[in-house]
Amino acid sequence: MRILLVGFGFLGRELAKALRNKMSLLIRIDSDFRVVGAADSKGYIYSEDGLNIERLSGITKLSEHEDYKSGREAVELINRDLCDVIVEATPTNIKNGEPGLTHIRLALSRGIHVVTPNKGPLVLAFRELMSLAEKNNCDLLYEGAVAGAIPIFSLARECLQGDKIIRLSGILNGTTNYILSRMFFEEIGFEIALKEAQEKGIAERDPSYDVDGIDTACKIVILANALMGRDAKINDVERSGIRGITQEAMSLAKKSNYAIKLIGVVDKRLEVSPKLVPINHPLCVHGTLNAIHLETDLAGEITLVGYGAGKETVSAILNDLITVLRNRSGKSPKKS
Ligand SMILES: NC(=O)c1ccc[n+]([C@@H]2O[C@H](COP(=O)([O-])OP(=O)(O)OC[C@H]3O[C@@H](n4cnc5c(N)ncnc54)[C@H](OP(=O)(O)O)[C@@H]3O)[C@@H](O)[C@H]2O)c1
The missing domain is CATH 3.30.360.10 (Dihydrodipicolinate Reductase; domain 2)
Structure with a gap:
């Protein structure tokens, strides 16, 4: 699966580090797992073959990366189906949900799975987004959006x-x-x-x-x-x-x-x-x-x-990502 990180702020950076540390687990679940892109508000980096995760996890701003294309937008990548999953981690906006709402709507309507800790789109359009996900046979997972690292939605989904x-x-x-x-x-x-x-x-x-x-x-x-x-x-x-x-x-x-x-x-x-x-x-x-x-x-x-917040939230995002991989590959993650 090709992963696109939309938003490379606090959580985007922490996620990049966790992906680097957990790469062997991720590859065991999906041998084709790769992070193909990362975007912030001013541009993105993209490589169809997969970004060097060691390099990505070592930068604090995407613009430090030699392949950073400024003036470009994440929607271009989503629109051209250049990814299979997006992690939408842009700022929460409860007035109109943007820019997250546009990213999530666009991804789901194109059959791209979404993992997000962003509350705004979920508060404003929960039913619409869940229906869109269902219609397009996509996962929309949001464990990190409420109570950070507490696995409340997974608990309800799996155990209750x-x-x-x-x-x-x-x-x-x-x-x-x-x-x-x-x-x-x-x-x-x-x-x-x-x-x-x-x-x-x-x-x-x-x-x-x-x-x-x-x-x-x-x-x-x-x-x-x-x-x-x-x-x-x-x-x-x-x-x-x-x-x-x-x-x-x-x-x-x-x-x-x-x-x-x-x-x-x-x-x-x-x-x-x-x-x-x-x-x-x-x-x-x-x-x-x-x-x-x-x-x-x-x-x-x-x-x-x-x-409820902080770098521990990455646990929830990573678990959602693994759930998408597992749902789509039919394999269970094995602990090493
Ligand atoms: N931090 C936490 O502990 C925590 C916990 C649970 C949930 N959340 C939620 O998770 C989300 C991310 O949190 P965060 O702390 O990582 O936020 P953050 O540090 O403010 O980072 C937000 C990122 O989104 C980027 N961005 C803004 N507009 C964009 C656009 N149009 N296209 C692409 N990227 C865009 C920003 O780019 P620039 O760098 O160019 O501005 C920045 O990289 C928020 O919705 C937050 O509420 C956060």
Whole structure:
């Protein structure tokens, strides 16, 4: 299979390193596995015979590569069927999904499989994209888009095939969980904890996407649609963020053995809001960790805990890529 990396930022670079390290596994699953191209916003590199993965994983910007063609766009490569799978890792845009939505629509309509950690297109057009994938006999996999390295979609797809997920709740944003954890343990106020998170590069300079619960709401929409058969949109989520959480409220909660956490819930309603969580509940994880709690008709309660972002997300992208290879080659990956 010919792989095209669309987006060579933080995750694109981390993926290139993981592909280099795991090449023998990938070749065992698909003897014709090769990364044929990589694109950023200003150009791309492409080789039908496959790029030198050692070289690709050693650069920080694609423009450092001797074969970089500037002024060219990834859509040219997708349009000319010069790849079999794209890994779409361009920035999340929840206003119009672009440029990811165009890349994914185009790929699927041409029978090219898609692996993506990009939430924007999934939040805006989940049902449309899944139908397009089905119509064109393609895989569209997005494990990295929600809760980073936590394999929630794979778990549901592989291990809960007969279960009905009745309710789902989760801590799905590492930035807000970090801020609330600092307020809980260090007994500092929201503004100080936010400033500290910004200084550490955990929170953006404009933190509203995280602290107002928008990011969590996007993930709740994807989870509801993918795991519980809904056709939810972002406006269906009742949302309140963590700006109003005071140190006094946190201390009071702590005295009663609770922590205040930003929780996303898919129940009859879709909701994101700060909630009291008992400190001994499996959802009560701290720092930048994420957690997802499922309630199903057969398995009962299941909680998954792990990293929601960062280089660990590559685990999810690589697993999706291997799933595509396996689906198409009929072979199971063997561990060495
Ligand atoms: N970082 C994480 O831990 C994490 C975790 C889970 C999910 N995600 C999601 O994964 C995606 C990628 O994240 P990231 O952190 O790698 O982002 P990033 O560092 O901002 O990289 C984005 C890349 O996309 C490229 N790009 C922008 N427009 C493009 C276009 N039209 N055609 C081709 N490439 C284009 C950028 O090119 P330039 O370099 O030229 O600007 C850059 O290489 C995002 O949707 C993000 O929300 C990230």
